[in-house]
Amino acid sequence: MAADGAVSFLLQKIDYLLSREWSLLSGIDNEVDGLKHEFETIGALLREADTKGGNNGQLRVWIKQVRDLAYDIEDVLDMFAFRTAKASRAFPKFLQFIKRRSIAILIQDINTKLHGTKETRERYRAISSSDQISISGFDPENNTYLHPRLASLYMDETDIVGIEEPRNRLMAWAVDKEPKLKVMFVVGMGGSGKTLLVKKVFEELKSSFDCSAWIPLSKSNKKEELLLTMMKRFFDSTHGRLPPEFFTTSLIQLMDKLRGYLQNKRYLIVFDDLWSKDVWESIQYALPNQNRGRIIIATRRGDIARLCSHNSSVSVYNLQPLSSDNAQQLFYKKVFPLTNECPKGLVEWSRKLLHQCEGLPLGIVSIGNLLSNTDKTADEWRKLHDSLGSELESEEGLIKEVVGKSLEEVAEDYLKELIQRKLVLVNEIDFDGRARNCRVHHLLHKIILSKSHEENFCRVSTGPEMSFNEKVRRLSVHKTCSNMLGKKFSRGRSLFLFGMEMLTHSISQTILSGFSILKVLDLEGAPLDKFPNAITRLILLKYLSLKNTNIRKLPKSIKKLQNLETLDLKQTFVMELPKTIIKLEKLRHLLVYRYDAKNQVSILLQGCKACRRIGGLLSLQKLSVIKANGDDGMIKALGNLTQLRKLGIIDLKDGDGKHLCLSIANMNNLQSLHVASITQDEFLDLNAMPATLPKLLQRLSLKGRLKKLPDWVPSLHDLIRIRLKGSKLESNPIDALEDLPNLMELQLLDAYAGNQLVFRPGKFQNLKILELESLIALEFVIMEQGALPSLEKLITRRCQKLKMIPRGIDKLLQLREFHLYDMPEKLVNGLQKNSGEFRQLVRHIPLITSYSLESSGYWKAKDLS
Numbered sequence: 098m099a100a101d102g103a104v105s106f107l108l109q110k111i112d113y114l115l116s117r118e119w120s121l122l123s124g125i126d127n128e129v130d131g132l133k134h135e136f137e138t139i140g141a142l143l144r145e146a147d148t149k150g151g152n153n154g155q156l157r158v159w160i161k162q163v164r165d166l167a168y169d170i171e172d173v174l175d176m177f178a179f180r181t182a183k184a185s186r187a188f189p190k191f192l193q194f195i196k197r198r199s200i201a202i203l204i205q206d207i208n209t210k211l212h213g214t215k216e217t218r219e220r221y222r223a224i225s226s227s228d229q230i231s232i233s234g235f236d237p238e239n240n241t242y243l244h245p246r247l248a249s250l251y252m253d254e255t256d257i258v259g260i261e262e263p264r265n266r267l268m269a270w271a272v273d274k275e276p277k278l279k280v281m282f283v284v285g286m287g288g289s290g291k292t293l294l295v296k297k298v299f300e301e302l303k304s305s306f307d308c309s310a311w312i313p314l315s316k317s318n319k320k321e322e323l324l325l326t327m328m329k330r331f332f333d334s335t336h337g338r339l340p341p342e343f344f345t346t347s348l349i350q351l352m353d354k355l356r357g358y359l360q361n362k363r364y365l366i367v368f369d370d371l372w373s374k375d376v377w378e379s380i381q382y383a384l385p386n387q388n389r390g391r392i393i394i395a396t397r398r399g400d401i402a403r404l405c406s407h408n409s410s411v412s413v414y415n416l417q418p419l420s421s422d423n424a425q426q427l428f429y430k431k432v433f434p435l436t437n438e439c440p441k442g443l444v445e446w447s448r449k450l451l452h453q454c455e456g457l458p459l460g461i462v463s464i465g466n467l468l469s470n471t472d473k474t475a476d477e478w479r480k481l482h483d484s485l486g487s488e489l490e491s492e493e494g495l496i497k498e499v500v501g502k503s504l505e506e507v508a509e510d511y512l513k514e515l516i517q518r519k520l521v522l523v524n525e526i527d528f529d530g531r532a533r534n535c536r537v538h539h540l541l542h543k544i545i546l547s548k549s550h551e552e553n554f555c556r557v558s559t560g561p562e563m564s565f566n567e568k569v570r571r572l573s574v575h576k577t578c579s580n581m582l583g584k585k586f587s588r589g590r591s592l593f594l595f596g597m598e599m600l601t602h603s604i605s606q607t608i609l610s611g612f613s614i615l616k617v618l619d620l621e622g623a624p625l626d627k628f629p630n631a632i633t634r635l636i637l638l639k640y641l642s643l644k645n646t647n648i649r650k651l652p653k654s655i656k657k658l659q660n661l662e663t664l665d666l667k668q669t670f671v672m673e674l675p676k677t678i679i680k681l682e683k684l685r686h687l688l689v690y691r692y693d694a695k696n697q698v699s700i701l702l703q704g705c706k707a708c709r710r711i712g713g714l715l716s717l718q719k720l721s722v723i724k725a726n727g728d729d730g731m732i733k734a735l736g737n738l739t740q741l742r743k744l745g746i747i748d749l750k751d752g753d754g755k756h757l758c759l760s761i762a763n764m765n766n767l768q769s770l771h772v773a774s775i776t777q778d779e780f781l782d783l784n785a786m787p788a789t790l791p792k793l794l795q796r797l798s799l800k801g802r803l804k805k806l807p808d809w810v811p812s813l814h815d816l817i818r819i820r821l822k823g824s825k826l827e828s829n830p831i832d833a834l835e836d837l838p839n840l841m842e843l844q845l846l847d848a849y850a851g852n853q854l855v856f857r858p859g860k861f862q863n864l865k866i867l868e869l870e871s872l873i874a875l876e877f878v879i880m881e882q883g884a885l886p887s888l889e890k891l892i893t894r895r896c897q898k899l900k901m902i903p904r905g906i907d908k909l910l911q912l913r914e915f916h917l918y919d920m921p922e923k924l925v926n927g928l929q930k931n932s933g934e935f936r937q938l939v940r941h942i943p944l945i946t947s948y949s950l951e952s953s954g955y956w957k958a959k960d961l962s
């Protein structure tokens with residue numbers, strides 16, 4: 098629900114205000130705190146209204162009023178942030194005084210809005226009451242604790258580990274010859290497997306009794322309802338039907354009827370999840386004390402069990418957590434169902450995760466289920482470990498931050514969930530299964546646009562005839578922006594300009610001056626050759642994309658954008674950053690490079706003064722691409738960037754490798770690394786990596802001569818892609834790479850000087866793409882039986898001595914594509930459809946294409962499929 102989302106965003110802003118400006122809120126802290134509590138209440142009511150559904154017109158009006166109210170208060174808080182940020186730059190000595198004046202204005206607005214929220218809440222109560230929507234039944238505690246009980250009740254048989262001993266004890270207790278009523282309390286904390294245990298015992302024993310009943314309890318059970326439920330279960334178990342008169346009797350009459358029904362029967366009753374001592378005391382008198390009746394009560398309330406155990410007929414069984422061996426067995430069964438074994442590279446994280454579970458079966462199963470749907474990499478397991486509390490949280494609502502995960506990782510999780518729900522469709526998939534680009538179905542797109550316009554969330558303009566409500570918060574403008582001229586967008590948060598046919602510097606200045614609290618600005622592809630200085634007045638800006646523009650220089654005043662988190666300068670002509678870039682302490686993504694027509698990096702960040710200070714950008718997560726230029730001071734400074742996840746650095750000299758290795762060793766989150774030497778004959782020396790190497794590395798590209806493959810590469814458990822270019826290795830790299838468990842793509846481009854590559858059985862288990870290029874001495878490729886079982890795509894390029902197809906290619910049953918670029922004529926002819934000598938060996942491959950390079954510089958394709 099959009100209004101619920103607006104309230105959620107607002108609560109975040111209020112939390113931020115309370116934490117950051119607490120010292121200045123004296124006198125109004127109660128009002129601000131009260132505002133937060135009011136909106137928390139309204140948020141809960143919104144979620145309840147959402148679950149009730151329906152087409153209540155009054156309710157829709159109320160929801161719109163809540164959304165507008167949340168928007169209004171968000172505007173007040175953002176303007177406060179804007180004023181104080183502006184003041185901190187202009188009048189730093191008077192900042193505290195100016196903040197207090199700004200907060201004085203905030204007081205007035207907050208008091209007004211507080212009154213509005215109270216009216217809003219009362220209006221909902223009236224509407225919900227008139228529409229028979231009861232809010233008294235809203236019980237968040239009951240909602241949250243019901244989920245694990247259901248999970249326990251319906252756990253799969255494969256999830257049952259270590260249950261034999263307690264089950265046998267309960268079975269023996271239940272079937273002994275003691276003629277009196279006996280009661281057993283099974284006590285354990287939530288998730289310990291109480292429900293699963295007593296359910297198994299109940300199912301195995303119920304046929305041995307005259308009648309039986311499984312009774313799930315909750316905090317809201319009424320005595321009459323509970324007794325009726327018991328009677329219904331007893332009648333169901335004996336194939337009877339509960340007489341109508343039972344539904345109209347009093348509590349005492351119900352107890353008498355139940356006692357009379359059970360008087361001459363052996364009965365078995367299980368009460369699951371007892372919360373209150375009163376519940377047990379109110380029904381025990383309805384149970385006759387003979388005929389070997391058996392009661393089992395599952396509860397986490399050990400205090401109730403102890404109070405009742407003074408009675409000789411009552412026993413207590415304390416359910417213990419699983420032993421470490423049983424816990425590990427259960428965990429491996431869930432995560433690795435085929436082998437029940439954990440790869441060496443994940444053993445450490447499995448121990449850490451099991452330690453968090455402390456032997457609780459439901460926790461182990463829940464975490465196992467999460468891991469079974471994620472990549473089997475140390476990085477994914479680390480993220481789950483660090484965010485465990487948030488992942489297992491069952492509250493409703495949109496999560497903004499998850500402990501242990503970056504905002505980017507949370508956003509990617511959201512995208513994955515939308516894809517799984519088929520709300521977002523994947524257009525193109527990368528080699529590792531990740532989505533490269535996505536879209537939504539055109540019908541869903543129309544619905545989204547309609548709802549967004551209706552709720553004033555965003556507006557899309559596709560022509561000059563479209564008009565704007567100046568209260569709009571997000572704008573997407575296509576082709577022309579003439580309809581924006583002369584307008585103020587005081588509430589605008591995001592602006593996207595697409596396919597601008599004409600956008601001069603003066604027009605961009607005019608349009609941008611109409612915004613003040615803009616946070617997202619995307620000018621990708623705009624016909625700009627000069628940086629619009631109006632941007633530097635947008636001091637709340639978090640995201641700025643100038644991608645594919647002709648801008649050549651950034652102004653020193655870029656330092657004003659101190660909230661900037663992403664600066665995208667890809668495919669621009671910016672070669673050097675101003676030294677003031679170091680002031681952008683919140684910058685997370687800095688992308689500065691340009692590819693030429695041959696897809697080679699031609700322009701990128703030079704070794705400037707700003708680069709030497711780049712180690713001060715401590716929030717940086719992406720730095721791509723930067724030139725070393727022999728500046729060992731800059732290379733050492735990279736070691737300060739401990740949050741870095743992607744690093745591209747080129748033009749390294751032989752002596753730079755040691756300093757780079759020491760810096761990389763500090764980057765515990767590094768996932769992508771591209772390193773290139775200054776010339777094709779310069780050696781890369783990367784063997785000085787300490788033991789604290791970047792264990793989460795997933796993508797590695799090394800361009801330059803190598804005396805040998807760095808010793809640390811074979812230990813990169815999470816590596817999914819490796820690209821070696823110009824390495825000219827004397828030793829076979831296959832031997833060092835074949836046991837990497839997650840490797841999906843291997844590119845050897847002028848990387849090996851030998852004449853033979855042998856892929857052994859059982860190796861490269863997950864490799865999907867193999868590319869061999871410019872291996873000038875290569876004569877034979879041998880793929881032994883059982884090697885490369887997952888290979889889907891094979892590319893050979895300019896391997897002039899390779900005149901036979903790889904031996905064993907006919908055994909690669911998953912191979913879908915075989916591409917040959919500028920390969921020997923004999924090899925290509927051998928693949929011809931009618932008379933090729935190798936044709937029979939490649940008939941199972943759906944797509945075979947040969948490419949020859951024409952004088953124009955373009956490849957000419959020939960289909961051999």
